[in-house]
Amino acid sequence: MTEAATRHDLANVPMVDPADKGGLLGVFRRRYLLRLMVRRELRARYIGSKMGLLWSYINPFSRFLTFYFVFGIIIGRGQVPHFAIHLFAGMVLVNLFTESFNAGTRSIMQNKAVVQKMPLPREIFPIASTLVTLYHTGPQMVILLGACLVTGSFEPDPVGLLAALLGFGIVILLGTGMGLMFSAVNVMFRDLTRAVRIFTQMVPFSVPMMYPYTLVQDRFSEIPGITHLYLANPIAEAVLLIQRGFWITTVSDKDAADAGAQWGFQPGLHANFPDDLYVRGLIMLGISAAFLVLAQWVFSRLDDRIPERLVA
């Protein structure tokens, strides 16, 4: 490190504010520490549990089965071709968002002992939580890809893959921003952890994964304003983008012809998505990035009071 080299030439080292850790940029500069934290978090989360990391998959998998049973079999059988993939693709992103948000919100309270006594950019805790969640998303993507291949009619196209990537971008930026902002706010208002949990329980129902987007369009065809409002949800947009990449591309002509029309499914690539899907996606990406900047601003405003508020 440069500090060690200039150690005996301190006259040329500037005086600095020791409390100024550089925010998110400071976290980026300390990648080694971040790596250790992520590794620790991965190990610590399931320490003392026999099945360990497996729990990270049992939980979403059981949720998937529940949703699939209720919406895919009881309510909407035969309405959406490859409904399982339609659902699971959305769940990958929804889980990524809710987990980043939940774990990020708790992160500073959970690392109280370190936060109170050791000097480090405190943004590092919610960021580490997001990275841990992202790590768990990897195997889910493998499962999704496997399921797509099993259909035998998977025809991925570059535009679709870019769309899915855009969806990931939106969710990562927004999830990180939410985790960052609320990790600090949570120290001041402890009730927030519970409020966040309720909010994240609502998210899966607010996006088109248990039901197709076309159903929303259909139900509110008289009042298109509501559909617009529905699409203003960045997570809904992200879910549509990943479905553009991994669901609609598995639907063959025969599958499309066999599907029922009650939920508004129509054959064709564009009939099942809103107009200007990509433009909307890019706008949402911009909004999410702006939100992350806002989150960092809020965090740095509250940062000074975190160590003392943790005591009480």
Add this chain to the structure above:
Amino acid sequence: MTTSIEVQGVSKEFSRHYQRTLKQVTVAKLRRQETKKTFWALRDVTFTVDQGEAIGLMGLNGSGKSTLLKHIMGVMRPTEGSVRTRGRVSGLIATGAGFHPQMTGRENIYMNAAILGMSEEETNAKFDDIAGFADVGEAMDTPVGNYSSGMFARLGFSVAVHVDCDVFIADEVLAVGDQPFKKKCIKKMEEVRDSGVTLFYVSHAAASVRRMCTRVIVLEKGVVGFDGDVDEGIKFLHYDDDNDEPDAEDEETTDGELGSEV
């Protein structure tokens, strides 16, 4: 001479926030009771430390010593005034701060070293020294939650003292630990001091402050009560009156043993 630490008019206000429910706050407001109470943990603290000085920070319990150290380490930011430091700051505010009880001693060493700003290569290079000084033996690869408080303290001190730093902060390191460990700590800190590192040492033990430090700062209820010569500072606190000191005998033996060794 290069300035190492510059504390300029630093004040820190804490609010005594009780974790109260909305109902309690409303009731208090209706009864026109105070809902917010604040106090100053530090009040207009100003001093400058040159590189290589060894400062003994003294004061009664609750006089703001740890709060001041947190400002110098950069854990807290002052409400008013400014703190500036030069070079890398290392040290420990509480022994074993930030250790994860379920991780092994080895993992915690790497983690703690990284928090204090060491790179992976640096930690690898110094790992044997750190482990040797901590002297926890076989326990290195078991969770630190199972450690005795002495082992815990040794590990924490060992990591902090092996960071190649320019300012070293030690808060009551000798409060825990047995006689041999205390001796080892003092010796190591003397080494650090003699290598030109600025030392900031908090202690209630007059003898070790006398031994280690070149200057004493006394805090009294968050205000600098005294800043200057070591012996005068100790006198200022009335810590020189050995008869009153319950720990006096212990002090003497520590001092004696140290004297014979160094």
